[in-house]
Amino acid sequence: MSQFPIVSEAGLYEAVNYLASGPAGLGQNFSGFSAYQPAYLTGTFRAPFTVATTATTNPPQWYVSPVSVSAVNPLNLVGGRTANFEWTFSTPQSIPPFSVGQQITGRSFSPSFYNGNDGFVVSCSTTSVITQLNNTYVPPALVTAGTVRFDNRDVITSTDANARVTVTGPTEQVFISSQCQWNSQVSYSTSSQFDLVVQINRYRGSIDTAGQGAVDYLFDLESTVSEVIHRYDVSTTTNTTQIFDTGQNVFTTVIDQPSFGYFWYIFETEVVTAPTYRYDSQGNLVTGSNYDGTASGTGVSLGSTSTFAGVSLVNVSSSGTGGTADVEIQPNQTNYSQSATATLNGDGTGYSVGDTVKILGTDLGGATPANDMNVTIIQVGYPGDATPYTQTVGLRSLTAQVIKQ
DSSP states (O other): OOOSSOOSHHHHHHHHHHHHTHHHHTTOEEEEEEEOSOEEEOSOSSSOOEEETTSOSSOOOSEEEEEEEEEEEEESOBTTBEEEEEEEESSOOSSOOOOTTOEEEEESOBSGGGSEEEEEEEEEOSSEEEEEEEEEEOOOOOOBOOEEEEEOTTOOEEEEEEEEEEEOSTTOEEEEEEEEEEEEEEEESSOEEEEEEEEEEEEEEEOOOSSTTOOSOEEEEEEEEEEEEEEEEEOOSSOEEEEEEEEEEEEEEEEEOOOSEEEEEEEEEEEEOSOOOOBOTTOOBOOSSOOEEEOBSBOOOOSSOEEEEEEEOEEEEOOOBSOEEEEEEOTTOOBHHHHEEEEEOSOSBOOOTTOEEEEOGGGTTSOTTTTOEEEEOOOOOOSSOOEEEEEEEEEEEEEEEEEOO
């Protein structure tokens, strides 16, 4: 990079080459998106993020209550393995309950292979839904059918207002401007509290070295660059559905300075409604609104990724009642802090920050107390039963520009 003032012949050459490199060399690495037509948010973290309001009469819902399933059939088997499954509903639904791209969750199936994360929706009708997992598996025979649902409460959710840029120098800065009008339809049957959160988040891209024929980068959330929280406290004694208009959320000249890399800046939303219990593998407080957190303790070595849905919480130092969790354990691992994810479902009452509970090892394929999983409750969410449904965005845009210093 050229230096100023120019004090040598080499410095002069560098300055001329820098100017001759054109707009890109001067820091005009620019990307952006804008739209004004109203659209529904699909509730997914991968495309399609929106669907035009004129393109469907069945808007995507951010919460779909459990749908009973009568059969699960593997599709596209190759060598006995597949990533695709068709879940047949016990009774036909009035409308297709799930939207393309949504990640559904199975519960109460046997074997436990069919519980937990059951893939992304590829297609859905009134009689069944077809999903795809990220990897292929040898599907075990279904013994007992359960239910599938979609729950996008307390989940950071992308919009189509996003931009990608590349940072190549240690002093480069990224200037971001964004705006988005967001209307959130929320239902509640009792006095409730909830937040409607808008964020600009930065994701770091990395090359997908595992997937053959990969057509895009892998992106991991690295940082929230800016955020606005709209807090609501509503009162009612009857079932109520209301549209909450957050207005035109505007972020002007947000300055970010990440290190070298390829970055994706996304305007994202989140409806924060349910209790949140999170901690990391070191037992430190993790702020935010996701349910996911790792656990501590020693489990048994299981030969494949195993999920255990709706397992009960047993009080160690707590007066709470009725809490349950979904647990996923990676294969051939025994250290819960490195291999297990406990998703507390936000049910039950009477839990407080600092409470300690456990999940019995007998509920996790092992023995008790040797394989008990210990959990610390670090955040208790809002009262009430606020549930998000249709989410609509209007005028929206995001631009990102890298400026060389």
